[in-house]
Amino acid sequence: MERDKHFILGVFDDEDILLNAVREVRATGIRIHEVFSPYPVHGLDEELGYRRSRLPIAAFLFGLLGTTLALTMQFYMMKFDWPMIIGGKDHAAFPDFIPVTFELTVLLAAFGMVGVFMISSNLKPWGQPRIFDLRSTDDKHIMAIDVATNASVDMEKIKDALKSSGATEVNSKSFD
């Protein structure tokens, strides 16, 4: 059977039941493809064993880039390219450069991080998401289990594991 095509879906009503269910299902050795929720569920990423997001590092690096660019630009323009005496200050009046440096740091950190977020989460205006269950943006949590990755486990056993851990419905879904 091909991977990433056929799924068994567990439908959960409540976030606390979902968190327990994720723990129980993973304990039986079943590998979960992904969980889809209408809102962020705290602790779900840890239960699923996801590695912490590295977006803070991206933000820091972009911020550092912003600081460097802003300082380089201001020192180049004010000190080297066309030095002028303004208000009797030094050409390289560093304290005066702080506001613009701060703003460009924030600007680049924010835009850089959001850009990385968009790319890593595959978010784009022409994006066509694979919808497992329309209710996953409304009021249900959907746990998707890929049949092919769990080929060693019996299908009925997966369904039983979902039901016994609190799923209100167990459905199957196939994509072309």
Added chain:
Amino acid sequence: MQVTSPVRDPLVTGGKTYKDVTNDIARQVEGKPTVGWLLGLAVSLGALLIGSLALVATLWEGIGMWGLNKTVGWAWDITNFVWWVGIGHAGTLISAVLLLFRQKWRTSINRAAEAMTIFAVICAALFPLIHMGRPWIGAIWALPLPNTYGSLWVNFNSPLLWDVFAISTYFSVSLVFWYIGLIPDFATIRDRATGLRKTIYGALSFGWDGAASTWMRYESVSLILAGLATPLVLSVHTIVSFDFATSVIPGWHTTIFPPYFVAGAIFSGFAMVLTLMIVTRKVFKLEDYITIGHIELMNIVIIITGSIVGIAYITEFFIAWYSGVAAEQYAFVNRMFGPYWWAYWSMMTCNVISPQLFWFKKIRTSIVATFILSLVVNIGMWFERFVIIVTSLHRDYLPSSWVMFYPTITDVGVYLFTFGFFFTAFLLFAKFFPVINMAEVKSVLKSSSEKKLN
């Protein structure tokens, strides 16, 4: 098993389920516009159109159409600019600072407050832009772009240039913050819709699917954006106050300006949020989401910031006297008892005395009183900027050049234009965008009061 915590009241009343949240909020987007909304839009568009005549007059004839003269070179334009920027501070404060402080009540008001921020900043940016006289070449003057004069660069020692960077950064970061929050809610509307609406909201939702890995990154992005936006929001009004504080005009040359302006900005921003939310919750029947509890908490912020502003006014006077500088002392006596005494005392009454009424629980939990006081606060904050700007300028160093400032019909019209724009944009937002952050409200729906175990 149901565990109920006795400590905290639920943030959303009416025993709403997740499905109810989706239905209540998405209904506004999916339904036909109401008569009240259409009337509101007609009035705002009317103001926008009438005001645009004044805008065209300014662009066509030049800023000589305003009431400025050689003594008072800054008046309504910069007053309106600072007023609108100040209003634009509440949105990011609510969504960023309150997120860092884990104030979960922010979830039902942050969306609308951020929208208000974005529209207010656009209104604010209009004034310095048209004050350039020829805004179509203004970008070359205001940004460090290579030019044929050398290149002769912009002056990085000038607070006016810092403002260009601060306002544009604030605007774009707020816009991104706001939009990231909107994406999951657009996906909710997309999944309920068919046909053209599905296509439009599908594109707006950027292909969001609500996967746990995406939510994890989303949470991380929100937290860091909040961390970045918090110093940003403080820096913006600080830099706006530098426009005055770094000058050598008596009445402006004051080190207290940055914190005093930031407190004033939050003060007026919260008042505008209250004005808008009290109307919105009524029109869209959102009383269960924006509760009296929310209004009371915002009123408490108004008491605090209003009192800070009051203390700042008094400190300014003390320092003017204590400095022993005759020009400084005269500037402040002139504010209080000079020809603009009425503006000064309006400011004092509206900003210092009226918010103290919120110490009474009856008043701060009353919708009518809150609505009236929120308008009073914004009138007072407009007068504050007018007092600082015009009364410090109109009697300068040479008594022969002492004048009064009289606004022209064009001054009034341009101000009206910004009102028209602000309310038109807000009404369009309230109709076509989910006015409350559904995903975040769902996430606080029960965690604060109960926990369900299997």
